[in-house]
Amino acid sequence: MSYPEGAYGDVFRRMEESGFDFDKEHIVDIHAVFATETEADRIALMFVADSDVDQYVNIETKPYDEGGMELTLSKKMLVTYDAVCQLEDLLAERVSLVDGYLDGWGVMQQ
Template identity: 70%
Template sequence: MKYPDDDIGNVFRRMEESNFDFSKEHVVDFYAVFATEKEADSVARMFLADKTRYENIETRPYDEGGMELEISKKMLVTYDSVLELQELLAERVALVRGYLDGWGVMQE
């Protein structure tokens, strides 16, 4: 497939090259880092309030200081589905002091 020339598109090209199975659902993990636990918890509560089912919503200390938020969702791994959740996380992170720290999916 042809993917946009951006970070997500680059990951998808590498996944395709490694024969990732795009035909079935996988748990995709999205990460953000915050200066304080209060900020991380604030964004986590926004996801808890969603009507969407997430596999995991967890905050924990970040190795380099601050707090990390992990949002995990089982879904078909498409460029659009990853972009959509990443953009939602970015919107919510922008409300406090934080930054996106990537996403990932395990190839089975």
């Protein structure tokens, strides 16, 4: 498959080279960090309120090692470049409402 140039394209190329199974659903974890628990909870509640909340297998806030609070969204999905970018775009849009930043995503290769 052909992926765009850049960090995500590189990640997907490496996943493909390592034999990642893109044909089955996996749990993707995406992270954001916030200055306060209130901000992290505010964004977490937006995802809880989504009508399709069942797609998330976990929505969790916890203290971040370097200070502040971390939000982790865990979503069961087909891992495609577009799907990961769409999830990240939604989180980025919501994070922009408060003092926070995206802190990456990951998926376990089984």
